Amino acid sequence: MIDEGRPRETYTHGHGEFMARVLSRRTAPVDAGFLLPHLRPGAAVLDCGCGPGSITVGLAEAVAPGRTVGIDLSNGHFPAALALAVERGADNVIFQVADVYELPFDDGSFDAVFANGLLLHLSKPENALRELRRVLRPSGIVGIRDLDWGSWLMAPTTPRLQEFRALLQQVMTSNGASLEYARHQRALLLQAGFARTEVSVTASCHVGGTYRNTAVATEQWAET
């Protein structure tokens, strides 16, 4: 089979003000709550596809004085990320442009690697997982969180909302997104060489402009 190099993809949502506002509501306790208990002060953390960095800064606070690096393919959200880091006094975090498929870090550079809402935008999430594992120390931990398209429910719905959803699905798919990969995360993690997996599910509620996560289930461990 011919290796055609980096997949051709386009990040659908862009980096405008609206997306910055939506993403900036995310926080480490809510959106990385499953990873925080595994982080210790002094740990080195990488946040991939960090966007406006509102989760990244929370991770940096959890591991201070350890270093945290937020990487993103675009620097579009970095002004907001830097402003937040300054506002919160997080001087152990930096942001840099990088591609999750080819991270500019040596093997074994980090104790923990995190990615929220990134892998579903990729056509080869399994390649990204292998790259995340490469930059992790042997006893390191990876935290991955993504929407699975099949879990998206709307109520009440209207023909226009249904049309919007179908169109968004079509555009994201043609841009290379893997909208139903998340249901296979555990298998992909094991294929990428991770030894143990823990699975949990959160329900995100968007009601009247507010956004809330509720943990609904489940944890399972697989030893290999």
Ligand SMILES: C[S@@+](CC[C@H](N)C(=O)[O-])C[C@H]1O[C@@H](n2cnc3c(N)ncnc32)[C@H](O)[C@@H]1O
């Ligand atoms: C939906 S946003 C999530 C931002 C942040 N993780 C959060 O949850 O608030 C996805 C981010 O991934 C970035 N991205 C897309 N493809 C990428 C790639 N190949 N490498 C690194 N970042 C990428 C986008 O630029 C965007 O900022």
